[in-house]
Amino acid sequence: xxxxxxxxxxxxxxxxxxxxxxxxxxxxxxxxxxxxxxxxxxxxxxxxxxxxxxxxxxxxxxxxxxxxxxxxxxxxxxxxxxxxxxxxxxxxxxxxxxxxxxxxxxxxxxxxxxxxxxxxxxxxxxxxxxxxxxxxxxxxxxxxxxxxxxxxxxxxxxxxxxxxxxxxxxxxxxxxxxxxxxxxxxxxxxxxxxxxxxxxxxxxxxxxxxxxxxxxxxxxxxxxxxxxxxxxxxxxxxxxxxxxxxxxxxxxxxxxxxxxxxxxx
Numbered sequence: 001x002x003x004x005x006x007x008x009x010x011x012x013x014x015x016x017x018x019x020x021x022x023x024x025x026x027x028x029x030x031x032x033x034x035x036x037x038x039x040x041x042x043x044x045x046x047x048x049x050x051x052x053x054x055x056x057x058x059x060x061x062x063x064x065x066x067x068x069x070x071x072x073x074x075x076x077x078x079x080x081x082x083x084x085x086x087x088x089x090x091x092x093x094x095x096x097x098x099x100x101x102x103x104x105x106x107x108x109x110x111x112x113x114x115x116x117x118x119x120x121x122x123x124x125x126x127x128x129x130x131x132x133x134x135x136x137x138x139x140x141x142x143x144x145x146x147x148x149x150x151x152x153x154x155x156x157x158x159x160x161x162x163x164x165x166x167x168x169x170x171x172x173x174x175x176x177x178x179x180x181x182x183x184x185x186x187x188x189x190x191x192x193x194x195x196x197x198x199x200x201x202x203x204x205x206x207x208x209x210x211x212x213x214x215x216x217x218x219x220x221x222x223x224x225x226x227x228x229x230x231x232x233x234x235x236x237x238x239x240x241x242x243x244x245x246x247x248x249x250x251x252x253x254x255x256x257x258x259x260x261x262x263x264x265x
Contacts, residue, residue: 001209003092003180006031007054008085018053018076019083021046026236032213034228035206039215040247041232047215048184050232052077054213055097055182057084063098063174092211094179098171100188117147168197175201178209187218195220219251 008029012019019025023046030050039047056068056077068074120143128136167189175181187195195218202212202224216222222229222242231240242248254261 001035001178001206001211002032002089003178003211004032004058004213005087005089007057008087009080010083010085012083018046018049018080021049022235023047023050023232023237024080028236030230030237032211032228034226035210036202036212036214036224036227038222038224038227038229039213039232039237040217040222040229040245041237045232047232049077049080051182051184051213051215052097052099053080053084056081057086058092058095058097058180058182060095060097060180060182063096063102063170068097090178092178092180094176095181095210096174096179097182097184098186099184100186114147114151117143121147165194168194168201171198172201175205175210177205179211181205181210181212183212183214183216185216186214187216187221192220199224217247219245219248222247 006029009024009027014020022044023041027046027050039051041047052074055062056074060068062068062071069078121140124136124139124143128139167186171186186198190198199221202210206212214221222245228239229242229245230237231245233246234240
């Protein structure tokens with residue numbers, strides 16, 4: 001399903017960041033005509049800057065960081081968001097914004113919460129050792145309920161799994177149908193096999209009304225069937241076929257003959 005149809009950037013007189021980013025200087029309108037849209041380009045091309053600003057403009061909740069309206073790392077994005085105009089097919093009421101670096105902070109926070117619940121249960125156990133079992137269970141109830149809810153949503157222990165497994169569990173737990181999801185380099189914690197698993201999840205979630213806009217370097221994710229790929233290595237950014245992407249060409253060439261590249265090191 002298409003929720004967000006397009007974004008338009010209005011000219012801004014400032015020559016300071018983020019208005020001096022190449023993609024921002026060159027872009028006027030980006031259309032979203034597929035359920036999955038990719039932003040691809042070299043570091044510094046502006047794909048993440050534009051995605052962050054879009055998250056601010058859409059007022060999407062974040063995963064593992066402060067709210068987009070208060071996060072200090074998104075101050076530049078809030079400035080650029082003021083220059084954006086969005087066109088909606090259906091205004092999404094669900095979704096989230098996820099940066100790879102936020103995922104690691106989120107898992108740490110979950111671990112702290114889980115440890116806190118378990119510590120409180122141990123304290124209650126000690127406090128109520130001379131009282132009835134009924135009184136003890138009554139005191140433990142709310143804490144145990146909070147711990148159970150955490151584990152139902154995110155698994156027994158995210159830290160007990162690999163980063164890739166944890167990321168996929170988190171992503172699945174936070175997904176809701178008919179939402180808009182902005183992901184910045186989600187491949188960072190994922191092995192190639194886990195990236196394939198994410199592709200499968202994206203296919204399922206698109207079938208449930210999800211729309212995804214993803215900034216990535218991953219040739220695996222970029223192969224999602226029917227996706228529109230905006231290249232930020234072009235000025236202005238333009239939609240390009242998968243086989244024309246430099247990320248894809250370089251990866252194919254390297255895998256076909258790594259020695260040709262390695263002998264230049």
